Structure formats: C-alpha cells, structure tokens
Amino acid sequence: MNNEFIMQMRPLFGEEEKKAICEYMDEDGFITEFKRTEKFEQMIAEYTGAKHCVVVNNGTISLTLAAMAAGIKSDDEVIVPNYTMIATPNSVKMFGAVPVFVDVEPDTLCLDIEKVKSAITEKTKAIILVSANGRYPKPGINAFEKLASDNNLALIEDAAQSLGSYYPDGRHIGKAGVIGSFSFSAPKIISTGQGGALITDNDEIAYKLRRLKDFGRSGGGNDIHDSIGFNFKFTELQACIGIEQMKKLQLRVERKKEILSRYQHHLTGVDEVNFFDQDLECTTPWFIDVLVENRDALQLFLKESGIGTRVMYPPINEQEAYRVSGEHPVSQSIGQKGLWLPSAVQLTDEQIDYVCGKIKEFYEVSN
Template sequence: MQMRPLFGEEEKKAICEYMDEDGFITEFKRTQEFEKMIAEFTGAKHCIAVNNGTISLTLAAMAAGVEAGDEVIVPNYTMIASPNSLKMFGAVPVFVDVEESTLCLDINLVEAAITPKTKAIMLVSANGRYPDAGIEQFLALCEKHNLKLIEDSAQSLGSYYPDGTHIGCKGLVGSFSFSAPKIISTGQGGAIITDDDDVALRLRRLKDFGRDGGGTDVHESIGFNFKFTELQACIGIEQMKKLSERVERKKAIFLRYKAGLEGVEQVKLFENNVSTTAPWFYDALVERREDLIAHLKGKGIGSRVMYPPINQQRAYAEDGSYPTSELIGEKGLWLPSAVQLTDEEIDYIIESIKEFY
C-alpha cells in the first residue's frame, strides 16, 4: 500500500457512543472540542473546522479579502485543490515554479510574478517542508507589496518552522486537510487557523450562511454551508490523540528509507529535517520511473506518481516554463508512506528497489 488511513477501535467506540446520545449529527460540542484540540496543538488562537480541505482554502482566501478577479500566486507543483479553491469564486491563480530542494515556492520567482492585481500568496508547505528562503522572507515580501499570506498547510500537521512555530501559524490564515491520506483523517474535512479575531468571525460566518451561530435565522453577511459534522469530529478527536505518536513514526520511517537507500544513485529522496518536519509522503526523484512502478507492483508494493505540473493539465492548459515542476512530472514518485508500515515492510520495499536497479 502506498497510503491508507488508520482507524481503530477508539474511533468506532466514539461514534457508537455519540449515536447513543441521539444527537443531531450536525456540528456542535464535539466539533468545538476538535477545533480546540487543533488550536492547542498548533498554538493558534482560533480554529474553524469545515467540510473539506479545498473549502478551507477557499474560505481562507475569501476571509483574507481576496475577491473575484484578484490574482493569487500559487505553486505550479501542488495538489490541484490549491488553485481550484480560488477558481471557485472567480479569483485567478498565477502559477510560479518551486525550489528543487523543498518543492516550496521560489521567492525570487514569486516577486517577479507580482502585478497590481496580486492580492495574496498561497504558500504550500510541500510535505511539511518550509522554503529555503525562510518564512520571514515571505512575510517581508507580503508586507512590501501589501499582500496577504495564506498558508496551505494541508500536508503539514505536526511540522514546524525553525523557531518552533507550527506551520500554518505565520500567515494571516493557515489551512489543513483531513482527507484520507493525511496524517490524521476524518474521511473528508478541513480546518482554518488564525490569530486574527476579525478573520475568525468572517470565517465562521462564511461557513454557516453568514450568521454568527446556529439556531437563528439572522444573517449578518453572505455565507454558505460548509459545516462539519459531529461524526467527523468524533473520529477527529480520537485521531488527534494519536497525532504525536504518528509524527514520530513518520520521522522514523523517513530515516529508515534514507539509510536503506543510501548509495542507490537512481533514487534521490527529498531531504527532510526531522527536527522540524514530519514527512507526509516519502518523495523521491527516480530513474526509469514507470518500470520501477511496475516492478514494485509485481512485488505487491504500491507507489504513486507525484503531482504533474498544473499548467500542463487539461483543466488549466497554460503556457510557461517551470523546470522544477516539469522535473517532478517526469521523475517524481511517492514511496509507500502509510504510518502503519512496519520496519520489516520498509526493509522489503528498500530491497525490492535495490533489486530493480
């Protein structure tokens, strides 16, 4: 398996106990508890849970003041949810290439792409990594050009900046995803964190029909319906209890891959500083990728091609030269990354890769 979520008896018991309470299922006290756990874990003042990670980015941008027609700089290497979240309300994603070392936005290319229409930068912390330029340089760039920094931290729960600040807490808003492949999962789900009281209020109104809270039909502004559910929250609470253990296991798996694949010149693992980063997937540039995938499949081992350049996808079909994104599109491969992999299984994967080359 390349990745699969990990649920246990604790999640099953939590759902059954909730159902015995005859609750309304829509978000309420357990959602509030889940939000509080995320806020406390990350150190954020506010956490707002929503129905998925794409919507969390949409609402983050809207709450930051991005409007239809505004440009937002987005990496050309990312999950397509990042630009799609902007397309949802008519904002314009502007693609910029990423650093080859981290796969995060290249700050020099970002500055060159800023126009009078640019309203925000969406910084994706790829696989829990932060850019080589440093987050402070991005904050300074935003201040210089009067831009908002939106942190797409979908892959970064449990990862930190060098000063100990959780990724997602430096920008105006940070966004997390709890879809099936993430380090914790609620099936679908997302969350936005912020320290700004006004932004938090806008987010809560945007996700709930423009009202300040449920149970009323008084609407202060235009809003929509992107609420969470108590069943998701029951699962999320139990998943959060396991997060710290999973973070350590993610780091240990990476170190085992790194040691085992040392000297295999055809496989270049992306570096992760495990003192700050809990790798989400184990990403690598590999030679003869398609043949390697077939070989691993024959051994019962799943792998997954990394994101292709977004500008080359038919959904966007935009011209441009993005050398790093294109390199990933040709050679990028995610190795098996499930947190439940045993050391013996990892060693089997390593030996199978060595056997191929």
C-alpha cells in the same frame, strides 16, 4: 514477508474511533456540528498554538474560505505553486480569482521566492504558500512574511500536508500566514475521511470564517444573516473520529520521521533514487517522496512485487484543466520523475526493508 499487498497509503482507524462514534450515537445527537466539533477545534488550536480554529467539510473549501476572509475577490491574482495538489488553485478559481503559477525550489518543492517576486503585478492580492510534505522554503518563512508585508499581500498557508511540522523559530507551520489551512482527507497524518481546518490569531478573520461556513448568520440555529455565507459545516461523527485521531497524532509524527529515516538509510548509495531536503528535527513527512530514474518501469516492477506507489503531482499549468503557458523546470521534472513510496504510518520496519530491497533489485538488474 507475507503476501499482503503494501499499499502506498491507507488511513488508520481503530477501536477508539468506533467506540467514540457509538457512544455519540447512543446520546441521540443531531449529528450536525456541535460540542464534539468545538472540542476538535480546540484540540487543533492547542496543538498548533493558534488562538482560533474553524473546521469545515474539506481542505479545498478551507482554502477558498481563507482567501475570501482575507479579502480576495473575483479577478484578483493569487500566486500559487505550479507543484501542488490541484485543490490549491481550484480553491480560488471557484469564486473567480486567478491563480498565477510559479515554480518551486528543487530541494523543498516550496515556492521559489525569487520567482514569486517576478510574478507580482498590480492585480496580485495574495500568495498561497504550500508547505510541500511538511517542508518550509529555503529562504525561511520570514522572507515570505516580509515579501507579503512589503507588497500588501495576504499570505495564506496551505499546510494540508503539514500537521505536526514546525518552522525553526518554533511556530507550527500554518501560523505564519494570516490564515493556515489543513486537510483531514483519507491519506493525511490524521483523517476524518474528509475535512479541513483553518487556524488564525486574527479575531476579525475568525469571525468572518465562522459566518462564511454557516450561511453568514449571526449565530447557529437562527435565520438572521448579517453577511453572505454558505454551508460548509462539519459533523459530529467526523469530530468524534478527529478527537481520537488527535490523541494519536504525536506518536504518528514520531513514526513518520522514523519511516523516512529508515528509507534514507537503506537507499543511501542508490544513485537512481534522490530524496528531498527534509528537516526531520522540525518537520514531519506526510508521504515518502523521491525522484527516481526509469519511473514507469520501477512502478510496474514494484507493483508486481506487491508494492503500491503513486506518481507525484504533475505540473498544473500543463494539465488540461488549466493549460497555461510557461516554463517551470522544477515542477516539470517532478512530473517526470517524482514518486511517492509506501508511506502509511502503520508500515512495519520489515515492510520498509522489503520495499527498499526491491528498489535496489530493480536498479541492479536494469543496470
């Protein structure tokens, strides 16, 4: 091993992205979204099997627009997992809806359906199902579809971490809900720096989304507005990068699965490290997530060994931004023991072996 610090995550851009941007700039384009953005949307739609794709400026706004297009209004309750990136509840809090926190399954970190059932009230209008690290809930997606249908709720899929992941029935994650949302922020499997995408097969929803992101006007480049909308448009420079990133997606999907398999192989038998239930036949891990004992000391040891890690999301209800009472033992446990190991797609086998060796060394010494 050389002395290069192994980051927990970093994006991967190459000459192809640089060339695409330079070629676009030579065309003297307006940079705001246009033909390249349309091509990027088409590539995502084709990859996921969706009828429509709408890209926006980030993955938080994509969830906000998804909820608005699904008819969620101020004071409506929206069920969200207590383990997720805080963007999930913030996205509906932004326009006055009320996020209701529900605990997650210990094996998948997806919403616990029985606890969702208990949280439904007369004010509940939607469920945001987060496919944590590309995983799907144990009862299966059909159980959530039925629950939403039986209670007249919108099922929105926060698939920010799930591009390249599928349900066992063959549908891409994000296709089961009325709308599926993806993120292209720096750590994701493909990145445009910032960015989000919404997929749907519903023509009316797609119509609403396109107007919500572009001032509510009837078409680009005019000032005729048939509804209220905002400005959450994409850019052609991001699209140039996104197009090249999409061309590399399938290779990254395969490599991400190889990375997790190698970690699991080398850390088998290390009782202090526990992996979650990842179906590698159908789903693609975004990060390598584990529960570990003596997390703080392990993090420090790995950092001193040139290895970066990151603490997993703490329980949202306990964060100062929300401070909502409730007992959520699974998400509380993640807040105490959850750790993301180095997960970049460009990790070499040698680096993974080094990380695993250092983890073993730590627990051998500490025991």
